Amino acid sequence: MKVTILGSGTSQGIPVIGCECAVCKSSDHRDKRLRTSILIQENGVNLVVDIGPDFRTQMLASFPGKLQGILLTHEHNDHTAGLDDVRPFNFLFRKDVTLYGMNRVLKDLKHRFAYVFSRNQYPGIPRLKLRKIEPWDDFKIKGVKILPLPVHHGNLEILGFRIDDFCYLTDVKTIDESVIHELRGIEVLVLSALHRKPHHSHLNLKEAVALIEQIQPRNAYLTHLSHNMGLHREVEFELPQNVKLAYDGLILEI
Numbered sequence: 501m502k503v504t505i506l507g508s509g510t511s512q513g514i515p516v517i518g519c520e521c522a523v524c525k526s527s528d529h530r531d532k533r534l535r536t537s538i539l540i541q542e543n544g545v546n547l548v549v550d551i552g553p554d555f556r557t558q559m560l561a562s563f564p565g566k567l568q569g570i571l572l573t574h575e576h577n578d579h580t581a582g583l584d585d586v587r588p589f590n591f592l593f594r595k596d597v598t599l600y601g602m603n604r605v606l607k608d609l610k611h612r613f614a615y616v617f618s619r620n621q622y623p624g625i626p627r628l629k630l631r632k633i634e635p636w637d638d639f640k641i642k643g644v645k646i647l648p649l650p651v652h653h654g655n656l657e658i659l660g661f662r663i664d665d666f667c668y669l670t671d672v673k674t675i676d677e678s679v680i681h682e683l684r685g686i687e688v689l690v691l692s693a694l695h696r697k698p699h700h701s702h703l704n705l706k707e708a709v710a711l712i713e714q715i716q717p718r719n720a721y722l723t724h725l726s727h728n729m730g731l732h733r734e735v736e737f738e739l740p741q742n743v744k745l746a747y748d749g750l751i752l753e754i
Contacts, residue, residue: 501540501541501664501666501753501754502542502580502751502754503538503541503666503668503724503751503754504539504564504749504750505535505747505749506537506539506548506554506558506567506751507533507537507737508534508536508711508723508748508750509533509724509748510533510535510536510630510694510724510725510726511576511577513534514532514533514726515532516727518542521727522635522668522731523729523731524726526642526732528731528732529748530560531731531732531748532544533725533748534552534554534557534558535553536550536552536723537552537555538551538668539558539562540657540663540666541564542644542663543549543642545643546566546568547567547568547569547646548567548569549571549578550568550573550579550580551572551579551581551582551583552578552581552584553578553581553582555581555582555586556584556585559706561749564754566589566593567586567589568641568644568658569597569598569599569600569631570597570601570644571601571659572601572602572605572659573658573660573670573671574605574658574671575600575601575605575609575612575645579663580605580608580609581676583626583628584613587626590626590627591731595627596627596628597628598629598630599631599753600631600632600633600646601630602632602634602659603632603687606630606632613626614698624686625696630753635648635657636649636650644666644690645663645664646661646663646752648659648660648661649662649667649679649682649683650676651674651675651676652672653671653673654673654701655701660679662683665688666687666689666752666754667686667689667690667717668682669690669692670691670692670723671692671702671724672692672700672711673699673701673702673703674692680711683715684715684716685715685716685718686715686718687717687719688718688719688752688754689712689717689721689722690721690722690725690746691712691720692708692722693705693709693723693724694725694729696727696728696729696730697728702724705729705735708722709739709743712740712743713740714745719743719744720742720743721743721745721750721752722739722745723746724745725745732747
């Protein structure tokens with residue numbers, strides 16, 4: 501399995517508009533962060549997790565060919581705003597693009613992108629198939645088994661995804677013990693860590709490292725990073741040996 505980090509930034513991305521901090525002014529490519537998303541490729545199956553406002557830019561950089569599915573963690577704008585940019589996949593391959601999400605998330609998409617689902621559709625709109633998924637109910641896409649896992653983004657239940665010995669958890673604040681047990685000893689974990697200060701709906705750096713110590717993955721990568729986290733080259737020196745910062749374009753082989 502190959503996993504490409506398409507975006508490792510928080511909802512504003514980095515650089516932040518108008519910001520003069522050292523991170524936003526950094527020339528290190530690892531400090532340039534699009535909104536969080538990944539591409540999973542296994543046995544000829546291409547899956548994207550979340551399609552934020554940078555989806556077009558991410559696909560220009562890492563075009564996989566056909567997309568067999570888009571997995572949605574939740575409905576927030578930085579995870580869904582790129583929905584209209586699935587259209588090139590419709591045009592190129594003459595197929596609908598399938599989105600997988602919880603019922604609440606799919607309902608939100610129908611409201612937010614009402615023109616896509618209107619009875620009076622104009623030519624050229626995205627062609628989509630919506631597939632409802634639920635926490636703990638595994639399913640397959642072209643033979644690739646996916647286990648949706650419930651995690652908590654503040655008071656909002658959202659999904660993480662486990663595929664084989666890899667798991668992706670973003671926008672996390674708390675995780676139930678049952679999920680920790682499911683993931684204990686996994687090969688690769690990608691986990692969000694917003695910044696250093698406490699936050700009501702996101703893990704900070706200290707909390708994310710503590711959770712990684714509970715799960716004990718062989719390797720962990722931190723994503724959904726704010727510019728307030730600090731410079732990539734400096735933060736990595738503070739982390740345990742098996743924990744690294746993700747960055748846009750990073751390729752993980754599992």
